[in-house]
Amino acid sequence: MIQLDDDTIKRLRLLQRKHKDKRVYIKVTVLLMLHQGFTAQMIAESLGIDDSTVYRYQQGFADLGLDDYLKDFFVAYSGQLTEEEEQLLRSEIRQGLYINSKQVAAYIQLKFGVRYSLSAVVKLLHRLGFSYKKTKGVGLKANREAQEQFVKELTDILAQSNDNQVVYFNDALHPQHNTRPDYGWIYKGEDFEIPSNPGRKRVNINGALNANEVTDVLVVESDRINAQSCIKLWEKQHRRHPQKTIINICDNAPYYHSKHLKEWLAENTWCKVIYLPPYAPNLNLIERLWKYLRKEVTSYNFYEHFTEFRKAILDFFKNIKEHKQALESLLTLNFHIVGI
Known part of the structure; x- marks a missing residue:
């Protein structure tokens, strides 16, 4: 009282x-x-x-x-925003870049009149679903309008797919015989050392991923990725689907535009090529498969000999059905549009 x-x-x-x-x-x-x-x-x-x-x-x-x-500077309890205020804060931070907790604390005090310590702001941001990580660069050459148009056309093609047509995403992979350092939970002040190789030998893979069947993955290993390796890969597709038109989605690597490949396509009318917009690896579904392969096979595992390294990669493709559940979750036909 x-x-x-x-x-x-x-x-x-x-x-x-x-x-x-x-x-x-x-x-x-x-x-x-x-x-x-x-x-x-x-x-x-x-x-x-x-x-x-x-x-x-x-x-x-x-x-x-x-x-x-x-006065505004006195707030009896600064540990809580209302649910509505938290929603407004979440929306604000998702729309603009705040580079540190000090900026967020200043916004909260200005907008809601509530004072937070910097450590409390960090806890609040984690609870609201944010993490502190690097921004992602987007090439100025990436064209958002072209990407949106490609996704629309792809959606139409997939909607019209039937028993007479198969769509494959194509790309090359060049894993190097060396352990790739990656992130993991490591005790503060300590390092977690993993052995690595000084070698530079690579496995060159030309691959194709069925847009509608995540375990329908075909690969060709070769010394170089060129028009000849593409033809070998596409003939492999034809042997698997002999009565179907095959649509291959490719990036703009020079070998996809070579004279030799164009002549082959003219003679093999069952094979069609659709090119991705320039600077759009985000629209190539098989890129996600490559990322998964690196995580499962190459990033955390040490292979003393190149023959062991090569075998592990090829075995991944031979046993691809063992990864079906994970790949069905990862390889959805949802694409993130980037560019300006």
């Missing part, structure tokens, strides 16, 4: 009626109800706040006096 003089009561009543800020209304009402003899529990229940907030407001008024108590 607190005692207020008549002038203070009049001033608080006026603020209570005229101030539009809900937080100020609550701060004023807490003082008036304490003066009237209400308990902290009764006030908290009436105003939808917790008991500890009432006690902090009471102590803040006693320590600061009315003028400083009413």
Whole structure:
């Protein structure tokens, strides 16, 4: 309980009626109800706040006096935003880049009048679904409109797919015989060492992934990726689907535009080629398969001899059906559009 003089009561009543800020209304009402003899529990229940907030407001008024108590910098409990305020904060941060917790704390105080310590901001951001990570560069040459048009055309092609047509995504892979350092949970102050090879030998793979069947993956290993390796790969497709038209989606690597390959395509009309927009690896479904292969086979595993390394990669493709469940989740026909 607190005692207020008549002038203070009049001033608080006026603020209570005229101030539009809900937080100020609550701060004023807490003082008036304490003066009237209400308990902290009764006030908290009436105003939808917790008991500890009432006690902090009471102590803040006693320590600061009315003028400083009413200023924006005094907030009794800075540990909570309302659910609605958290949604607004989430939307704000998703729309713009905040490079550190200090900027987020400043926004929260400016927008909601709530002061957070930097450590509290970090905890709040984690709870709201954010993580601190590198931004992703997008090449200025990537054309958003062209990518959107490609996805629309691809959707139409896949919708018209039937027993007479197969769509494959094509790309080359060149894994190097060396362990790739990657992220993992490692105790602070310690390193987690993994053996690596100094060699530079590579396995050259030309691959194709069926857009509608994640375990229908065909590969050709060769010394070089060129028109000849593409022809071998596409003839392999034809042997698997002899009665079907095969549509191959390819990037703009020079060998896909070579004279030799164009002449072969003219003679083999069952094979069609659709080119991805320039600078659009994000639209090539098989890129996700390559990333999965690196995670499962090459990034964390040490192969002392190149023959072991090569065998592990080729065995991955031979046993691709063992990964069906993971690949069905990963290789969905949902594409992230980038560019300007």
